[in-house]
Amino acid sequence: MDLTMSSCALSLLFIMSLHIHFPVPASGEFPPFRECAPFVCGDQQISYPFRHNERPSYCGYPGHELGCDGHNLTLSMMSPEYRVIHMDRNAQVLEVARTDIVEDVCRKTDVDTTLNFTLFNYASSDINFTLFYNCNVSPYSLSYLFLCRTQYGYLVRNADLDPQSPRCNFRALVMIASEALALLQSPDESNRRAIIEVLSKGFEITWIADTSQCDDCTKSGGRCGYGWTRQEFNCFCSDGVYSTTCDRQRIATIGTATVIALILILSIRKKPMIRKIMALVKQRNEHLDGEMKIEGLVSSRRYTYRDIKRITNYFEEKLGQGGYGCVYKGKLRDGQLVAVKLLTKLKGDAEEFFNEVVSISRTSHVNVVSLLGFCFEGSKRALIYEFMPNGSLEKFIFNRSNALEVDQLLSWDTLYQISLGIAHGLEYLHKGCNTRILHFDIKPQNILLDASYCPKISDFGLAKICPREESIVSFLGARGTVGYIAPELIIRNIGGVSHKSDVYSYGMMVLEMVGKTKMPKLQ
Template identity: 55%
Template sequence: MPLLLAAGDHGRCPPSFPCGYLGNITYPFTITGRRDCGFLSIRNCSDDPHTPKYIQLQPNGGWVQVVTTYPLLSSPTIRFATFQFRDKHFYDLLQSQSCEAFTNSYTLPLISHFAAFSLAHKACLFLCNKTFNVTNINMSKYNGCLGYDIYYDHFITDEDASRSSLKACKKVLLPIKDLPDANDPFTFVTGDVTVTVTLTDQCSDCYYRKRGQCQLDSREQFCCAYSYAYEETRKKMWKVATASTVAAAVLVVLMVLVCCFRTKIFYPLFWKENPTHRVIEDILKEQGPLTTVRFSYLEVKKMTNSFRNKLGQGGFGSVYKGKLHDGSFVAVKILAVSKGNGEEFINEVVSISRTSHVNIIRLLGFCFDNTHRALIYEFMPNGSLDKFIYEDKNASKDVHHLDWKILNDIAIGIARGLEYLYRGCNTRILHFDIKPHNILLDEDFCPKISDFGLSKVCPRKESMVSIFGARGTAGYIAPEVFSRNFGAVSHKSDVYSYGMMILEMVGRRKNIKTKVDRSSEIYFPHWIYSRLESNSELGLENVRNESEDEMVRKMTIVGLWCIQTHPSTRPTISKVTEMLESKVGLLQIPPKPFLSSPSPSPTNLSYESFSL
């Protein structure tokens, strides 16, 4: 049984620490100097987005740069978190196209008494002597290494390998980016290594049940350092339990009598339980401890000052400005209507509680109190992207158009956020409603993807998903979501929506019913494509120099690639980020989008979202 020690500061540990471009880091990660709040310390957690953050992989060892972290998730039996770091040596070998990167299995230099570490995304490569006659396989082959060929297939099993001539080859286990769609190992083996951190049973029991910290004592033995708050609570509970034994017995008897009375007489008339309420409670219980706080309706009412400062309204409720106890401002979305047994509400709570990324909105809490439902987000002072890109004669004079550098950075930030949703989490999260209304901007115009009401969480190994009926907003929905004749629904469906949004950012207007060149009904993607195809001036407003023209052309080309009709033709979101960060001269102009302009008066197939 693990030793319990008192830890005076643990009771004052905040739920998370800000750490620059990593966003807010949570247990088991912590900042250097606060080992009482976690056991994986990250160094240089300043606000400067350009300052690299480092983590030590083994005691007294070297420090490696952290690319991103993902919050601690829970299943019924295990607790695990994920982070990604850059192995500089391995990364350089891949960048220089050195086959030395493939000669040995990748091992993690991680030692911990509190958790086990493993590669989150990995694959087996088979190194076969070029003189070998490899048969009975259907695999990709790479022959660019001296002395041996590399065979690869993500879905091959050890049993498959043992039945083929591959058993005579050397098998190496290497980290990969994700489910690769290329044959060249230099494109999918990665030096940005994603690691899963699984808490031991002792540490999980200490942190979740005893509300303690996993530490080592002077003999290097595991101990659970609990907080004074926990100990005081335990003592008080014991005193109360001892003093109220008789009262508790009486209360139990009364409850039994009330239940019997209620069931036989009044239950059919007054206490008929709302099935939606029960479904939501059951789902929340299945999720286990969430990283977000559950508030009562009275607490929500207090933080919004009785709903006095209204920020906006949509088809499913209103948004109010609020303030937490620590003085930080929040946006509180009060849900008025719920469809599908509260599916949108559950999606929002479960999806966002799994995330921690600088380009994903932070869900700080939620309220599910009888008929009252609310979502509490971090406050975004600049509102949503749409008010900065659409021409609106009635708009406030305070709203100004963003320059192309900021728009380009916003496009890259959104792409990184989507990439995190597909690759960063233990499960894939497909958003299904990417549009300017759902992109929120902080005080520095850093974009945050919001509104996960239509999202779908699916296991990481699934590259395609099943959905019933089209979901999303007309004008942004991928063709395959309407009809499976165009292909399977996957993360490429979000890529399509992203492309439509990028083109609206370029045109600073809706893609449909756009008045350009005296035409009353020109579909903007077709119009801008004809300009690119003829290498003409784009004729867009506020393009002041060659640098801005290059950014606009790059965003346009990327947007047109993303809205290709067939999902297989669209780039992955990782490729989108790469294209946006490359030079425009390296990008090829895609085929012309096949589909014609949508209806000038589209019907929103889900609901009108609103800004936070």
């Protein structure tokens, strides 16, 4: 076989290796992969977002713990406990009934049926009723009477309640499915058994947790979890934990191993071919790594580069320019004005872009700029932010060419409110998120002002995410802008790097706000 044929054959083998999945034998199953296997209770198989309450918390989404009492599933949300009658995973619906009153409606209770609305919602078919106990007389014409020993109780639809308080000793809110109401025929003493049957039918609730990522993970042979190291989705595979699926990481690993073998073969043949293959490998690995980093960021919409051109009217109006690229004014389909940050001068594997998308997608605060979307398409990177009509703080405190106008716009009281708002934003990033976010680039250029001069922290390209429990973080190289960088970021033997590094930068910025001039930069 001549050199050309050999090179073509090897290249074909390389390309095939990037697309074919080869199973990787594991020396031993990753512990969470074993622990988070689906469990069976009665005739129901249970998996993510739910977990058995005796399994590790990372096997399910927070607040979705189920118990198994013999052959029945139980769900403890707040109070009381609920028996799970049926689960519809496709519709994300649970049919549940209260365990404390379904056996005996005369077991007096003043505990309302409650849900944690951050995790569950009532279904549209649920109807609000109230149980009244130990009543002397019923003030309601539309009520269902039941006898408990020598005293009467009533079941009343909330929509039919009389404004006046009833003369009863106990009351409790309950939910009843609309289709079960046919069992209640007449308001007489025989209703006690019918009411128990109606309450036993339960009612429907829907869970909010997104399971779309879990479907992809399961298809790749993984098992789903949440919060293994931080509060985010996890795909547990037999060989480790990943952010999306098991396949993608293995394909990249096999592709890289194949390339190494090809390089060894081609090294004595044709060096230009090696360079082409290496460039292709690097580009592919960067793209796969990028996809894994941004996948699952449901709080931000992903746009194509064609969308970016439409939004900015083909980059018609430039708002500013920095070391990363340019910012353009744009408009979404609903008419909302936005600022589009087009990143064209990124280093290496575009770490700043991924830092910004991942960091800011975790935030929601009045003093932190909102990320409305992003573009990650080939070599194209863009971030879409809410539009800040007053631009950055820098142009106000450093613009002395028209000092009188600036001083009128930014009075001392306004400057104080701006500094206070920035402090609130930093406090939120350091203590208010489920993970601590260190910004590492607080400066006037990165503080944007809306129409009311409300400050918003922006540019999270140098940010670092760490668990809230960690006070000291470590990384290689200094981060930030000269003049605002905390000393411990440069001279490592004077103290640890922590959220206090942002506080130092904030202090330097406040000094510039007060002096209306740049502070001298120490070399």
